[in-house]
Amino acid sequence: MRGVATLRRIRTDGAGLLIAGAVAFPLYWMVLSALKPRTDLEAGDPKPYTLEPTLDSFRRVLLVDGFGQYLLNSLLVAAVVVVFSTLCAFLAAVALTRYRFRMRTTLLIMVITAQMVPVEALTIPLFFLMRTIGGAVPGLGLNHLGSLMLVHTAFAVPLAIWMLRGFVAAVPRELEEASWLDGAGSLTFVTRVLFPLTAPGVVATSIFSFIMTWNDFLFARTFIISAQENQTLPIALLSFFKPDENDWGGIMAGSVLMTLPVLVFFLFVQRRLASGLGGAVKG
Numbered sequence: 001m002r003g004v005a006t007l008r009r010i011r012t013d014g015a016g017l018l019i020a021g022a023v024a025f026p027l028y029w030m031v032l033s034a035l036k037p038r039t040d041l042e043a044g045d046p047k048p049y050t051l052e053p054t055l056d057s058f059r060r061v062l063l064v065d066g067f068g069q070y071l072l073n074s075l076l077v078a079a080v081v082v083v084f085s086t087l088c089a090f091l092a093a094v095a096l097t098r099y100r101f102r103m104r105t106t107l108l109i110m111v112i113t114a115q116m117v118p119v120e121a122l123t124i125p126l127f128f129l130m131r132t133i134g135g136a137v138p139g140l141g142l143n144h145l146g147s148l149m150l151v152h153t154a155f156a157v158p159l160a161i162w163m164l165r166g167f168v169a170a171v172p173r174e175l176e177e178a179s180w181l182d183g184a185g186s187l188t189f190v191t192r193v194l195f196p197l198t199a200p201g202v203v204a205t206s207i208f209s210f211i212m213t214w215n216d217f218l219f220a221r222t223f224i225i226s227a228q229e230n231q232t233l234p235i236a237l238l239s240f241f242k243p244d245e246n247d248w249g250g251i252m253a254g255s256v257l258m259t260l261p262v263l264v265f266f267l268f269v270q271r272r273l274a275s276g277l278g279g280a281v282k283g
Helices: 002-035 038-042 056-062 067-098 104-116 119-134 145-170 173-181 186-197 199-214 218-223 233-240 248-268 270-282
Strands: none
Touching (some): 038 248, 067 145, 067 186, 067 233, 186 199, 199 248
């Protein structure tokens, strides 16, 4: 029995290593291409290593006009979306889980229906909507970061609600009754008891919202048309796509720099993310 268990464990570990290698290989190739000399990339060098690593590609990316502004814009949009989408989703999950009211089931169906609509199908209607809003609401509309914040928040909320429902529902009713006996109102219970207990779910949903917003190219390209100062970081990669020949070193170096904030954020909250995903599946 012990030999069978050992063999099964070896197979499982081997399958895990293969899957991890398949997932990590594109990231390795991206970093390798960013470190290769430009001549090797232009020659189509397929070797999975380089003996002459260089940071020239990273220098070209960092010297792009407005790169710092692009980075700040992406950070600002991602931060606003994470805060507002998580807050709205948490309050909605509390209302849909802890309280009973008419049309609650209808609202849940509407939430999951909104999540299933393809983003590409809504891009053109959203473009006309933002163009119309721009004439009535300052700070929104085309060529404003507010349009990106509003649209990404709307797309992040439905998934966040469904993830947080499981965490909110898992909190025993006895805790709520005990807080009432101690004189705490609904707001105190939500902020001081319910929110700390659902913190892993809040972290998990915030990570998904951050990644979705940080990597966005479609909406940034659609809504920010002529305002160069309001472009986000993914748009900066377009400067390395040339009509005659693409600068693949700059593209890969820019991709590496875009990946670093997500990686740092993920490493910072990975423990809460693991428990958060487990709770979401359970719920």
